[in-house]
Amino acid sequence: MSQIHNRPGEQGARPPESPQVSVAAVGDGPVPGFGIDAIHEAARRLSGQVVRTPLLNSPMLDELVGARVLVKAECLQLTGSFKVRGALNALLTLDEEARRAGIVAYSAGNHGQGVAAAARLAGCPAVIVMPRHAPRIKADNCRWWGAETVLYDPRTEDREEVAQKILQDRGMTLIPPFDDPRVMAGQGTVGLEIAEQARELGLTPEAVLVNCSGGGLAAGVITALHHTFPGLAHHIVEPAGFDKMARSLESGHVCANPHPPGGLMDAISGPAAGARPLAVLRQHEVTGLTVTDEEALAAMAVAHRLLKIVVEPGGAASLAALLSGQVDVQGGTVALVASGGNVDPAVYRRALAD
Structure with a gap:
């Protein structure tokens, strides 16, 4: 099981100034229309329509982190994201x-x-x-x-x-961005592929990190991976100061981000957590982590140098959390999703220059 390393002055890796705005109560229990069977149905529906993206590994990245790191390159998906x-x-x-x-x-x-x-x-x-x-x-x-x-x-x-x-x-x-069981099931096919590809390599991940905004990807991936690897530790990663899902998990209510959104991680800085993804994530032990823009930029540079992929700031958040030492996976295997690669050239130049 992975361990969490909080930074000095932080509690649960959440900036103390992050506001909490409860806008709707969320019930517990299964979400109608969503689950492992729905994810398998989505996989059959999408077969031949989307890319089975690679699960990348770099010995140099492994040495840097001290663990076997499996990166699901959804930045190579059709349209450049999951x-x-x-x-x-x-x-x-x-x-x-x-x-x-x-x-x-x-x-x-x-x-x-x-x-x-x-x-x-x-x-x-x-x-x-x-x-x-x-x-x-x-x-x-x-x-x-x-x-x-x-x-x-x-x-x-x-x-x-x-x-x-x-x-x-x-x-x-x-077609909602995340708070819909059909959308969540489609995103869950990322987790199915990670499980299949890890087993093909003979590996059992001890932890998974998933970039999170509304929570559709996180709910889908965690559901799919939990079915194959029930002992897996689950982590979601959000921008520092915009950790609405972590606050939602803590409070049991859908929470909102400050308005308007800010920072480079626009892909995971949406206004509010999704009620259905929250209900799903509450069924698992999920730890919320946060990263700064600077950490995301540094992770983009590492992805370029060691994995040879282009990742946008929000898509690099999970790698950033791992590189900043927030999760102790020493000697183990960890999976993460590089969720998108649609980055403006100026931002990418900044990442490579830093």
Whole structure:
């Protein structure tokens, strides 16, 4: 079992200034429509549609950390992040009439790209609601896949309200970024693949670290891996000061981040935790960790140098937590997800220069 190393002055690796805003109570117990069977169904539905991304290992990284490190390179997934898995799984459950009408998503970028790609694969229209500050590469990529983009100001507008108006005006269907059992099941296929690939290598991970925003990826991956490796230690990683899921797990209520979001880790700095992912994560012993922008940048440089992959700041959070020594996995095997690689060139240059 892994151990947690808190930093000086921290309690549970949570910055003392992080506000807690309870906005909804969450019940315990199974989430309807989600579970290991739903994840297996999603895997069958997505077979041949998404990339079975590699589980990377570097002896140099192993030596640096003092453990066998298995990195699931979802930055090499179609659209450059895991998000297409959940988006396409949800879309493929819609009937033909709903597909013809089209779909809507709100996203800082990666979910939007996943929905845009899924819509193109299924031959249906898509509208992506994005914050004005979203990295340009993500907005451009949504348009490349054929989606319409609608920009909003997160300081004065609510993304769900913007999306709801489009739904009402056009009769489209919303594909949520995380708080949906179909999306969560699709993201859980990442965990299925990690389990399969680790067993192919003859390895049993003692711990897993998953980047977390709304919690769809974390809930899916942890559910899938727990089924294969029941003794696994589960860790979620969030930006320092924006650890809404860790606070939600502690309080039992859905908590929100400060508004508007800030920092480089936009991919995992969404406004609030998801109620369904929270309910799933509460069924497991999950430890919340946080990393700073500087630690994420350093992890991006390590991923470039030792793994030869491009990872965005939010996608590098779990590697950053491991490199900063927050989890003691000495002599063991640890798995983590490099969840996205859609980074602006200027940010990437900064990471490599530091």
